[in-house]
Structures are given as C-alpha cells and as structure tokens.
Amino acid sequence: MEQENFERSLRELKKPNPVPAAAANQALLTILSSRTAARWGLGLIIFPLFFFSCVAIKYFFGWHWGFGGTIIEWMASVDKSSGTGWVTPVVFVILPALGVFANLATIMGFSYDRLRNELLVSIRLRWLNILLAIICLLIIGMVILYGILENAHRTQIPAIGV
C-alpha cells in the first residue's frame, strides 16, 4: 500500500474516545493533597519549633543568642499577661494538635467491608506526613511535661518552708 494511502487510512481510522469522568473525580483530591497536607502540617508548627530551638540554644548549649533570648522573654510576657494567656495553649497545644489531625487524615484511609463486617484501616507510608505528625505530638508532649513539672515544682515550694 502506498505511503499516501496508508496515511489516509490512519487518518480515517475509527479511534476510541473515552470519557473518564469517574477516574478524573477519583484522582483530583489525591493530586491536590500532594502539596497541601505537608504545607499545613509545617505551617502549624513552625513557631513552636523555632521557640524550642531558641530554648535549646540558650539553656542546653549555653549560647547567648540575642534574638532567641528576646523571643523567649516575649513568649513569657505574653503567657503572664492577663489578656493574652490563651496564646500559649493555642500555639503550643491546639495548633500542633491540628497538625497531627491534618497529617493523619492525609495518610489514613477507612473502608467498610460489608461481607465480613470489618472496618479496614489503611496507612499510606508518606514519610513527610508521618514525620510532621510525630513532631506535632512531641511538641504537645513537651508542653504537657513542662506543665506537669512546673505544677509539681510550685506544689513543693510551700512544703520547703514548713
């Protein structure tokens, strides 16, 4: 068959014209979440992470960093002030808790198997989201531990004077 006829036959070939609406809908949310969840998790913990870094630099390594010290003092004054006492729990507990939730929601999937009457839980191994969830939990843990130790210390002081 001549080349021209062959090309014509290819042009006139009846081709499939799929309409993949269901595939499109299924893929969209997953594609959009590929950037969002990691960004959310990171945004919620940037300040707590920075604050704890300043604390570590000043108290554990003994380095006197002017800006870090300013941040620590500022946070202490915000915490002590009557109008802004809510800031510390929000920044160090609620936002990291949201970070845990956002990252776990991204990696966990739930489905119900009617035949076996089982709830199936799957965890996708997206390491960045898992790491961010762990960091958020550590921040909350450190804050709770600090709160417990501070309260224990205050309870003991009156007893010393007795």
Add this chain to the structure above:
Amino acid sequence: MSVDEQELIKQARTDPEAFAALYQRYYGLIFSYVFRRLGDYERSRDVTAEAFIKAYLGIGRFTWRGIPFGAWLYRIASNEISLSFRQKGYARKWREELSGLPIDAKVESERSLIENEAALQTEFIKVQKELLALDMKYQEVIALRFFEEKSISEIAIITGKKQGTVKSLLSRGLEKLRSKLF
C-alpha cells in the same frame, strides 16, 4: 492561550481551585491521548494521574514562552508514558494513594465501558499493538499526528524538536509501521 487560561495558570500556582479548573479542562484530553497509546484503562489512569501530579507540582515553573499549556501537558504525559515502560514500580506512590481509598464502583464500571468500547475498534487495536512495538520516538509522533490530529508545528512544540526532525521521524516511523501491518 486565552487570557482566561493565563489568569488561571497564574492563580493555580497558589490556589488549588484554579488548578482544579485547569484539570477539569484537560483531564479528558490527556487521558484519551494516553489511552489511545497504551490501550489499558488502569495504566492510562496511572500515567494520567502522574502527569497531572507533576504538572501541579511544577506549575510554578511553567512560563509563557510560546508553549501553550495544553502542549506542556501533552509533553509531560508523553514523558510519563516513556517512564511507565522504563521504570519498575512506576506510579507506586499513586497506587498507594488509591489502595487507601474505598473501591469506587463508578470507576470499575467506567473501566468496563471504556475497554469494551475500545475492543470493538479492531482496526485501531491492530495499529496500536504494532505501534507499541516501535521505538518511543516514532510512537510519540505517529500518535500525536494520527490519533490526536496534531499538526507538524504542534507536534514540534510538544516534543521540543524541530519541524524537520518531526517530519523525518514521521516518515521513518510510518514506513516501519506499514511494514509491520502489511
């Protein structure tokens, strides 16, 4: 590229809703291209998803240098098709995402519908099968010319090759395809 599309692309760099609008506009087109090249619904779905993930993550780098957005998507899709043949465990992350989702009955019935309809086009399947046996460089230009009905200049933009090169690849590719079919 229309002003509306230029605006959408600018917004899509920071706004997922804007990307979703582009996605809705182009998903069918890109899926059809991939499906006509591969002939398999699942693989086409994997490749198309990977192409759009790359487009979403790379949209900040897309600039108007005379390349239409659609051509850029075709280029990404063509690269993904090549990768899908070369890489073991292609689209593994995407498949992990899917495995975490409940089975979607609509997707399952859509797969049957699309593959059954395609199976009726026996002449096309014959051409597709022989095309898949050719080198990737010939597959790409032939599919874009005859399946997607793109002009030589459009194919040159999509592939990043000169028009003369595209014509030459088409000529040699068609000769090889014709010898396989007849």
